[in-house]
Amino acid sequence: MTFVYDALVIGAGYIGVSVAYHFSKAGLRTALLDRGGVGSGASRANYGNIQVQDAELAHSLDLIQAGYASFEGLEAELGQPVGLRQLGSLLLIENEAQWQMMAARLPRLHTAGIRAELVEASHLPDLEPLLDVSALLGACYHQREGQIYPFALLSAFLNAGQKRGLSLHWRTEVNAIITRADRVTGVRTSRGDFSAGVVALCTGAWTTKLGRMVERNWPVRHVIGQALITEAAPTLRLRNHLASAAFFQEAHGGGQDGGTERAILAFSQTREGHFLLGEAARVTCDMDIRATPTGQPAIARLAARFLPALQKLQVLRGWAAAVAFTYDGLPLLGPVAGLKGLILATAFKSTVIVTPLVGRLVTELALTGCTQLDITPFSPDR
Numbered sequence: 001m002t003f004v005y006d007a008l009v010i011g012a013g014y015i016g017v018s019v020a021y022h023f024s025k026a027g028l029r030t031a032l033l034d035r036g037g038v039g040s041g042a043s044r045a046n047y048g049n050i051q052v053q054d055a056e057l058a059h060s061l062d063l064i065q066a067g068y069a070s071f072e073g074l075e076a077e078l079g080q081p082v083g084l085r086q087l088g089s090l091l092l093i094e095n096e097a098q099w100q101m102m103a104a105r106l107p108r109l110h111t112a113g114i115r116a117e118l119v120e121a122s123h124l125p126d127l128e129p130l131l132d133v134s135a136l137l138g139a140c141y142h143q144r145e146g147q148i149y150p151f152a153l154l155s156a157f158l159n160a161g162q163k164r165g166l167s168l169h170w171r172t173e174v175n176a177i178i179t180r181a182d183r184v185t186g187v188r189t190s191r192g193d194f195s196a197g198v199v200a201l202c203t204g205a206w207t208t209k210l211g212r213m214v215e216r217n218w219p220v221r222h223v224i225g226q227a228l229i230t231e232a233a234p235t236l237r238l239r240n241h242l243a244s245a246a247f248f249q250e251a252h253g254g255g256q257d258g259g260t261e262r263a264i265l266a267f268s269q270t271r272e273g274h275f276l277l278g279e280a281a282r283v284t285c286d287m288d289i290r291a292t293p294t295g296q297p298a299i300a301r302l303a304a305r306f307l308p309a310l311q312k313l314q315v316l317r318g319w320a321a322a323v324a325f326t327y328d329g330l331p332l333l334g335p336v337a338g339l340k341g342l343i344l345a346t347a348f349k350s351t352v353i354v355t356p357l358v359g360r361l362v363t364e365l366a367l368t369g370c371t372q373l374d375i376t377p378f379s380p381d382r
């Protein structure tokens with residue numbers, strides 16, 4: 001049996017649901033396919049932070065700025081709340097090398113209008129009273145970041161898409177991409193063939209596998225990232241999302257395939273008061289998405305060290321997810337050369353912030369062959 005559509009979106013994570021919504025809104029008969037269900041990949045497993053100041057600097061600032069702006073009016077457009085709220089961000093600095101590295105980023109951020117600033121440790125308690133600053137030199141602070149509730153964002157795009165005719169196909173794994181001459185014409189799945197002139201791959205950590213189906217070797221790697229969540233503690237309030245400046249030195253970008261697990265601080269809090277604590281990370285080729293007996297305690301130790309007030313809180317659960325990344329810090333966003341109709345949108349350094357925007361860009365690309373924002377640096381064929 002063959003299902004016939006105008007457009008197919010593979011992968012129902014943040015990027016896929018946004019693309020599927022925008023395709024449907026543009027009048028394309030669209031099917032969204034996932035090997036599991038909505039949020040089966042990394043999009044079920046994150047903090048929902050809208051991250052600005054940790055942007056890749058060489059090519060991504062326009063994308064990040066436009067991404068941030070696209071949250072304005074989003075809830076009204078989708079007709080449903082997504083848990084949007086403004087938050088600050090602190091990138092914590094533990095040594096002189098990190099201080100210099102953060103200082104070197106500032107001029108470029110400022111030129112783009114991102115008012116991040118270096119703050120010495122003595123001023124940090126004013127910004128984040130829960131933080132133990134004794135081992136810190138300071139932090140890079142940016143006031144205008146934000147957070148959404150991940151499941152609310154996913155379901156808002158899905159609901160709005162369905163109202164415009166979007167068709168959902170869960171437990172539908174793409175096993176082959178069907179091509180004729182220099183065109184994509186559909187996909188072969190565990191539930192039959194789907195035909196369409198446009199196929200958008202939003203497949204996160206699975207993208208290399210999809211690439212092999214069309215003889216492409218896209219430079220997407222993945223990290224298994226772990227986190228845990230505590231019981232709600234409404235009287236303890238984090239004012240910012242906290243991450244370590246060490247992310248710029250050694251996390252995904254610096255890790256090697258098969259490297260050992262490392263815990264690097266990434267803390268946040270939900271609107272209801274649950275603390276989201278991470279992140280133990282391991283760059284790997286496997287897809288063993290399980291929290292480990294070493295990773296979870298390492299995260300708890302980090303939390304106890306930097307947020308001592310949390311020590312008595314109960315941990316509710318821990319999890320792990322495979323998160324796609326590239327070694328140059330740039331996403332794969334654009335048409336696939338030599339295969340008309342095939343578009344890739346994956347491996348964003350920060351995904352939440354670009355989610356609404358990328359749906360729009362991919363739709364522009366599918367309809368007109370170009371985008372208002374220059375995405376050539378992100379070409380899958382770079």
Ligand SMILES: Cc1cc2nc3c(=O)[nH]c(=O)nc-3n(C[C@H](O)[C@H](O)[C@H](O)COP(=O)(O)OP(=O)(O)OC[C@H]3O[C@@H](n4cnc5c(N)ncnc54)[C@H](O)[C@@H]3O)c2cc1C
Pocket residue numbers: 010011012013014015016033034035036037038039040041042043044045046047048049050051172173174175202203204205206207210224225226227278279320321322323324345346347348349350351352353
């Ligand atoms: C602990 C933690 C905290 C994080 N916090 C944040 C944060 O605060 N802000 C932020 O921006 N990012 C955060 N991230 C990263 C973020 O979760 C990911 O970057 C994001 O979810 C990726 O979304 P995606 O849509 O690109 O991919 P995914 O959500 O991984 O979606 C890919 C989908 O493709 C499907 N798929 C793959 N292959 C096939 C196939 N052959 N057939 C059909 N379907 C297929 C998968 O099932 C999956 O659902 C965090 C990650 C972790 C681990």
